[in-house]
Amino acid sequence: MADKTVFILSEDPAIRNLLSELVVAAGLRAETLPSIEVWFETAAPKLPDCLVLDASVGDLVEPERLAEFTWACARIPILVLVHRGAVQTAVHALKHGAMDVLQKPLRVEILLERIKQAVEEEGDEGTVRWPGARQLRT
Incomplete structure (x- = not known):
């Protein structure tokens, strides 16, 4: 699994x-x-094997911002981190294709299990599949 890359996107440097x-x-x-x-300003944004998106701080708290990730959700598994009780954000993330939503405070073993599951998922060429999401073609 050492060849698998996980992007961690958070406005909080301690969380990153x-x-x-x-x-x-x-x-x-x-x-x-x-x-x-x-990430988006790079000339050709590279896609990781998994993206962990901290939607509990900064601009990402706004559910509307999660819609910007719809294109990525169709190509890679995205795990979204939210504060307990952030139901609207969680629903919005899942609606836009997130693989899973995990509540803070996080249980490290569950987060790592979900990340490993995400990077191990394989589909046909141009297809991403994961539990809870519909099959998507790129």
Whole structure:
């Protein structure tokens, strides 16, 4: 699994660093991003094997911002982190194709299990499948 990359997108540097350390300790590569814009502004945004999106801080708290990830959800599994009780954000994330929504405070073992499941999922060429999501063609 060392060839699998997980992007961690959070506006909170402490969360980015902690999640990055956990992902690397689990034998995966991790890249951290401070905002959607940093990722989207690259000439050809590269797609990771999994994206962990912290929707509990900054601009990402707004459910409407999650709609910007619809194109990515069709290609890669996205795990969205929310604060307990953020029902609207959780529903919006799932509606736009997120693989799963995990509530903070996080149970590390569950997060790592979901990340590993996400990077191990394989489909036909151009197809991504994961539990809870419909089959999507790119």
